[in-house]
Amino acid sequence: xxxxxxxxxxxxxxxxxxxxxxxxxxxxxxxxxxxxxxxxxxxxxxxxxxxxxxxxxxxxxxxxxxxxxxxxxxxxxxxxxxxxxxxxxxxxxxxxxxxxxxxxxxxxxxxxxxxxxxxxxxxxxxxxxxxxxxxxxxxxxxxxxxxxxxxxxxxxxxxxxxxxxx
Amino acid sequence: xxxxxxxxxxxxxxxxxxxxxxxxxxxxxxxxxxxxxxxxxxxxxxxxxxxxxxxxxxxxxxxxxxxxxxxxxxxxxxxxxxxxxxxxxxxxxxxxxxxxxxxxxxxxxxxxxxxxxxxxxxxxxxxxxxxxxxxxxxxxxxxxxxxxxxxxxxxxxxxxxxxxxxxxxxxxxxxxxxxxxxxxxxxxxxxxxxxxxxxxxxxxxxxxxxxxxxxxxxxxxxxxxxxxxxxxxxxxxxxxxxxxxxxxxxxxxxxxxxxxxxxxxxxxxxxxxxxxxxxxxxxxxxxxxxxxxxxxxxxxxxxxxxxxxxxxxxxxxxxxxxxxxxxxxxxxxxxxxxxxxxxxxxxxxxxxxxxxxxxxxxxxxxxxxxxxxxxxxxxxxxxxxxxxxxxxxxxxxxxxxxxxxxxxxxxxxxxxxxxxxxxxxxxxxxxxxxxxxxxxxxxxxxxxxxxxxxxxxxxxxxxxxxxxxxxxxxxxxxxxxxxxxxxxxxxxxxxxxxx
Numbered sequence: 001x002x003x004x005x006x007x008x009x010x011x012x013x014x015x016x017x018x019x020x021x022x023x024x025x026x027x028x029x030x031x032x033x034x035x036x037x038x039x040x041x042x043x044x045x046x047x048x049x050x051x052x053x054x055x056x057x058x059x060x061x062x063x064x065x066x067x068x069x070x071x072x073x074x075x076x077x078x079x080x081x082x083x084x085x086x087x088x089x090x091x092x093x094x095x096x097x098x099x100x101x102x103x104x105x106x107x108x109x110x111x112x113x114x115x116x117x118x119x120x121x122x123x124x125x126x127x128x129x130x131x132x133x134x135x136x137x138x139x140x141x142x143x144x145x146x147x148x149x150x151x152x153x154x155x156x157x158x159x160x161x162x163x164x165x166x
Numbered sequence: 167x168x169x170x171x172x173x174x175x176x177x178x179x180x181x182x183x184x185x186x187x188x189x190x191x192x193x194x195x196x197x198x199x200x201x202x203x204x205x206x207x208x209x210x211x212x213x214x215x216x217x218x219x220x221x222x223x224x225x226x227x228x229x230x231x232x233x234x235x236x237x238x239x240x241x242x243x244x245x246x247x248x249x250x251x252x253x254x255x256x257x258x259x260x261x262x263x264x265x266x267x268x269x270x271x272x273x274x275x276x277x278x279x280x281x282x283x284x285x286x287x288x289x290x291x292x293x294x295x296x297x298x299x300x301x302x303x304x305x306x307x308x309x310x311x312x313x314x315x316x317x318x319x320x321x322x323x324x325x326x327x328x329x330x331x332x333x334x335x336x337x338x339x340x341x342x343x344x345x346x347x348x349x350x351x352x353x354x355x356x357x358x359x360x361x362x363x364x365x366x367x368x369x370x371x372x373x374x375x376x377x378x379x380x381x382x383x384x385x386x387x388x389x390x391x392x393x394x395x396x397x398x399x400x401x402x403x404x405x406x407x408x409x410x411x412x413x414x415x416x417x418x419x420x421x422x423x424x425x426x427x428x429x430x431x432x433x434x435x436x437x438x439x440x441x442x443x444x445x446x447x448x449x450x451x452x453x454x455x456x457x458x459x460x461x462x463x464x465x466x467x468x469x470x471x472x473x474x475x476x477x478x479x480x481x482x483x484x485x486x487x488x489x490x491x492x493x494x495x496x497x498x499x500x501x502x503x504x505x506x507x508x509x510x511x512x513x514x515x516x517x518x519x520x521x522x523x524x525x526x527x528x529x530x531x532x533x534x535x536x537x538x539x540x541x542x543x544x545x546x547x548x549x550x551x552x553x554x555x556x557x558x559x560x561x562x563x564x565x566x567x568x569x570x571x572x573x574x575x576x577x578x579x580x581x582x583x584x585x586x587x588x589x590x591x592x593x594x595x596x597x598x599x600x601x602x603x604x605x606x607x608x609x610x611x612x613x614x615x616x617x618x619x620x621x622x623x624x625x626x627x628x629x630x631x632x633x634x635x636x637x638x639x640x641x642x643x644x645x646x647x648x649x650x651x652x653x654x655x656x657x658x659x660x661x662x663x664x665x
Contacts, residue, residue, distance in 0.1 A: 020596050024337050031344045031359065038351075038358035046622035049351035049358045052614045056343045063337040070331070081595060086390040093389050094588060097382070097563055101584045104567060105577035113567070117560040125556030139561055143568065151217045153572055 010080040010087065014071060021068035028060030092124065108158030110140040169299055176523030180531055185228050188221070189528060192229040193536045196236015201244055201547055205562055207237035207478075208494040208604070209381040212373045213569030215502055223506040224521050228528040230502055231482070234495050235287065235532050238438070238478045239540045242279040242471055243547055247272060255438035255474040258446040262459060262466030269462050273406035280540050281414060282421065282468045286476035287533040289425035290432065294483050295526055298515070302487040305512040310619035311630050315640035317613040318631075319647065320490045321606070323434040326650030329443075330599045338593065339602035345370040346610025353618060365578055372607040373573045375586050376498055379600050381566040382587025385559055387594060407541060410464075417468050420449050424469045428476025432492050433484055434647070438477040445473030479529065486522060487512060490609065494601045497608040 035057055038050035070076060082090075096119060103112040118136035121127045144166075147153045157166065179185065199210035211230050218226035241256035246263035259279060266275035308316070321339060328335045348359040349369030360366040414421075424445040431441035449469035450459040459466045481492030482499070489511035491497040503510045514522050540547075570583040590600060624630035632638040646653065 017596055020592060024341070027341065027344070034359035034361060038356060042626060045354055047618045049354045049356040052617060053344060053347040053359060056340050056347065060337060060340045060344060063333045063340060066333040067337060070333070082390055086392070089389045089392060090386050090591070093386060093559070098584050101567060101580040104571070104580050109568060109571065113564040117564065120560035121556055125554060135557060139564065147568070152220060153216055155568060156571060156577055
């Protein structure tokens with residue numbers, strides 16, 4: 001795969017670690033807020049809906065704060081989180097896969113899967129079109145027969161399937 | 167004696183042609199899942215769970231557990247041949263397995279790994295057969311406070327036994343609990359933590375979380391490493407198998423010790439991965455060949471594989487008898503029980519005898535079938551491994567998407583899966599363990615219910631969790647587990663001090 005850009009620079013591990021710990025604290029605060037609005041006291045039916053989540057939220061904030069403290073200590077492990085080139089590889093999957101996940105709702109799972117597999121193999125794998133086509137079309141076909149015909153599980157379909165009357 | 171009658175009935179159920187077919191399909195799929203990167207036991211079972219909706223619960227659980235056994239076997243293949251652990255619990259197998267393969271002893275290493283796996287599983291299944299009914303009948307007497315104490319113990323031992331920093335384990339676990347609380351509150355019927363988003367009304371489904379965290383997260387990690395499969399050929403013939411089998415009895419002590427470690431770590435939800443490391447570590451310290459460990463010592467393959475498979479199997483004991491799964495995969499299986507309309511917990515042994523004993527019998531047969539299949543199919547499996555990642559990855563991703571969709575027939579879940587995928591990648595990179603999150607997500611509602619019921623009966627007095635001998639001893643065990651690393655450190659310091 002792409003190795004030309006693998007210089008040894010990237011976001012430092014410490015920064016990411018602090019960011020994650022902060023995100024955990026924020027998440028805990030959201031849980032606390034939500035619990036308080038649901039009621040954390042004692043009602044006629046016993047502990048109210050927010051009672052248990054409130055203490056969960058509290059534990060999240062505390063553990064997040066401890067992790068934050070540990071991450072900021074000078075003796076925390078240094079180094080980089082990942083090289084920029086590596087993160088680029090990851091984003092090359094995350095972005096198209098997210099588009100794919102959204103597309104499933106509009107054009108159905110078969111067509112979007114075919115396009116996604118074809119993109120992946122062509123772009124990242126540099127395969128010839130015959131190989132790409134055989135996998136990209138063959139895989140959804142197999143899925144169609146296994147799920148819809150054998151196991152009778154319906155999968156999302158789009159306009160093309162409707163037009164084909166499947 | 168009643169157990170044996172029940173077990174025989176179980177064998178009769180398992181030996182029905184349809185169930186045998188389902189078993190073989192499950193094992194083969196499981197081995198594939200174990201061999202392929204990005205598909206592990208937990209998310210493999212989660213993806214295939216929807217396929218079982220139309221089956222009877224017994225056939226369904228046989229298929230899913232067999233996928234699990236297959237995955238446990240399959241993990242060893244990649245570790246030994248390619249030095250790439252297909253599953254986290256086979257990391258320790260690479261230490262000696264791969265050097266053996268480099269010395270041209272791949273056949274021996276694989277045979278030793280598979281046979282050890284089988285022995286570990288067999289030991290754990292026998293233990294389940296004998297112990298599970300006792301635990302279940304004991305647990306039938308549990309009230310809400312005792313139930314909560316068991317959950318408490320399970321989660322505390324996670325914190326104490328995990329090799330990740332304790333506060334990261336707690337953070338991960340509590341996030342799981344928080345996600346489990348989103349949506350409708352079962353006791354008051356009130357909405358909570360939805361913040362007005364209609365997508366959150368039904369809460370977070372743990373199957374989506376499992377597929378995202380483990381499946382997509384793993385693919386992203388593999389992408390980052392830019393992994394290429396490069397590896398040796400494997401050939402196993404009968405001569406190699408027999409020769410290795412002749413040499414294995416020498417390590418009976420290592421096997422037995424690894425079985426016990428595995429069973430213990432499997433029942434407490436520490437899981438197969440720490441069990442394999444611990445077993446390897448102890449074998450290295452105790453064995454007279456300890457110095458050769460890491461250079462291709464067969465004992466270094468026997469120890470982790472036996473323990474991993476014993477732990478993986480033993481994880482089903484608390485799942486069946488208490489409704490508390492011992493591993494993420496067992497948690498997914500427990501989710502399956504709920505979907506098939508069975509209530510996990512001790513009542514299963516009373517109300518669903520055919521199901522429980524069919525499952526236990528299938529563990530015996532499934533592992534035997536698994537052993538035969540892996541021993542005969544290694545060349546085929548090694549060939550599959552040579553399919554490049556850029557073909558495998560999109561196919562796995564599509565399978566994950568299909569699995570996520572079919573859980574609730576909801577397109578939004580596919581997007582949630584991607585969110586969990588990115589989350590899993592970042593958490594894994596920052597040493598936040600994923601298993602506690604998943605287990606808390608599965609058990610959150612049940613733990614909360616028993617907690618609130620206990621408080622209700624005691625009018626809000628927390629003393630209810632220490633009100634009788636049984637519940638207090640479980641709670642105290644939990645507290646010991648929670649502070650285990652602190653206790654251990656104190657002990658070593660005390661010993662290190664000169665007298």
